[in-house]
Amino acid sequence: MDSHEVQLARYPDGAIGARDFTIAPAQVPALGPGQVLVRLRRLGLNAGLANRIGGPDTAYGPGIRIGDVPASDGVVEVLESHSSEFQVGDLAVRKSPWRITDVSAAGELRRIPQQEADVPLEAHLTVLGHVGFTAYTGMMRFGGVRAEDTVYVSGAAGGVGSCAVQFAKAIGATVIGSAGSPEKVQLLRELGADTAFNHHDGTALELLRHAAPDGLDLFYDNVGGEQLEAALEMLRFSGRVVICGAASQYGKGTQRRGPANYAQMIYRQLTMRGFDVTSNEDLRPDFEADATRWLRAGKIRSVHTVIDGFDRTPEAFASLLSGGNSGRMIVSCDD
Ligand SMILES: NC(=O)c1ccc[n+]([C@@H]2O[C@H](COP(=O)([O-])OP(=O)(O)OC[C@H]3O[C@@H](n4cnc5c(N)ncnc54)[C@H](OP(=O)(O)O)[C@@H]3O)[C@@H](O)[C@H]2O)c1
Structure with a gap:
């Protein structure tokens, strides 16, 4: 044929x-x-x-x-x-x-x-697909998101990030998202983000301090680098970091930037956890049930x-x- x-x-x-x-x-x-x-x-x-x-x-x-x-x-x-x-x-x-x-x-x-x-x-290629499953796995299983959390999502208008924002909102959390253009920031607001900012508008730490003056409970990181360093400064005692991706560091070889301030993890007893979605197939039935229910209820799109x-x-x-x-x-x- x-x-x-x-x-x-x-x-x-x-x-x-x-x-x-x-x-x-x-x-x-x-x-x-x-x-x-x-x-x-x-x-x-x-x-x-x-x-x-x-x-x-x-x-x-x-x-x-x-x-x-x-x-x-x-x-x-x-x-x-x-x-x-x-x-x-x-x-x-x-x-x-x-x-x-x-x-x-x-x-x-x-x-x-x-x-x-x-x-x-x-x-089936977004909220119910691979990027949705990735966001769900990171947010629910490794982030343990709760309604009382203040959550920051980097790369929030991307495939995974836009799902992560919506899932955290569906759980009832307060959500902050960053993205790289005014149009994407507007999209984050339409998706329900409580605060959204353009990461080109200043240093990551200044912008995050302004967006989350009372601190963060959970950071869902798609980007790494400067965003990760800023979030480590802003997490509250016992805060959690989920490392989903490091988009800002890909292709940089030896020029990669690590979080120079990782000792914050000691002082505030933070937890940082990376994950690979492919090792979490057992979670798929929960994901499909929750995401389909949220989609039908108009909580996510x-x-x-x-x-x-x-x-x-x-x-x-x-x-x-x-x-x-x-x-x-x-x-x-x-x-
Ligand atoms: N752990 C896993 O199992 C798993 C599975 C799938 C994907 N991932 C990872 O998850 C991340 C997101 O995937 P995706 O499919 O959502 O990718 P995507 O749609 O390309 O989103 C990534 C976003 O990162 C942002 N970004 C890139 N460089 C940046 C920089 N220097 N500073 C700030 N933001 C920057 C861009 O946002 P702006 O254009 O708004 O700046 C881009 O939209 C990727 O790193 C990917 O490798 C991990």
């Missing part, structure tokens, strides 16, 4: 652009036992993929070389099934190569239950930017890398 896919065409010279990719024809093999033919409906894009272009293999996937097809999470529809687990028309989430029609082992699909048929497809047309995936990826998104960047492949 004929399909088409996005391949890396050349290594970027400077910032990654749409021109660094090409759309190429692809052949999909005949189905074997236990396999399904799927069509991509929505494709979620991750900025982190950029780190792997021409780079080494990482825990999140292999290095991407010329001619390779990147992969990220997508919502697919089953077109044909040689598996007893899936029928034609079923919807599922999978780590999807950037290929419009593809063959997948049934075991690599996570079914979207029939009772979620009314939920917009994009939500999917935050995403949609670009229409699978062939525009390279353009969407370049736009994501230059900050042209609000929440998750998603390509709609329904044309």
Whole structure:
């Protein structure tokens, strides 16, 4: 069967652009036992993929070389099934190569239950998807968020951050978020953040001191560096830090910045805990139950930017890398 896919065409010279990719024809093999033919409906894009272009293999996937097809999470529809687990028309989430029609082992699909048929497809790549599960795991299991907490989320308008803000609000906490543009700060307010600020408007410590004059109980960190140092100054006695990511430090090699003031952890008996969401699958049923309930109750919403047309995936990826998104960047492949 004929399909088409996005391949890396050349290594970027400077910032990654749409021109660094090409759309190429692809052949999909005949189905074997236990396999399904799927069509991509929505494709979620991750900025982190950029780190792997021409780079080494990482825990999140292999290095991407010329001619390779990147992969990220997508919502697919089953077109044909040689598996007893899936029928034609079923919807599922999978780590999807950037290929419009593809063959997948049934075991690599996570079914979207029939009772979620009314939920917009994009939500399965945001609040109900991987970024949502990451935020839920960090906020609930490792952060132990409580209604009485004052919580600070860095990188709060990003994929994980926008979910972390909303989940903490759904629990009833007071939430402070930081982001990198006035539009993103406005988005944080719309998501319910009690206080939101632009991290470009001053030093991290000045801005956080102003936003949280009475201190913090919990810091959910997506960014690291200056934000982490500032939060360590502002946490109350017994405060908690959850290390989800360190976006400000990626690619900096030996120039990485650590928290020079980590001794604050001694004086105020702070706890800092890193986590990897992939080791927490046992929490998924709780996440799905809570997030679906909050979504139906209007307590949370999917935050995403949609670009229409699978062939525009390279353009969407370049736009994501230059900050042209609000929440998750998603390509709609329904044309
Ligand atoms: N622990 C896990 O299992 C796990 C799982 C998934 C993701 N992660 C990590 O979680 C983090 C968030 O992921 P995501 O998918 O939400 O990524 P994302 O949408 O790209 O968000 C990351 C945000 O970090 C902010 N940022 C980057 N550099 C910054 C700097 N120098 N100062 C302040 N803010 C900066 C950017 O916000 P502004 O544009 O607003 O400045 C960006 O939106 C990443 O670090 C990722 O690697 C961890």
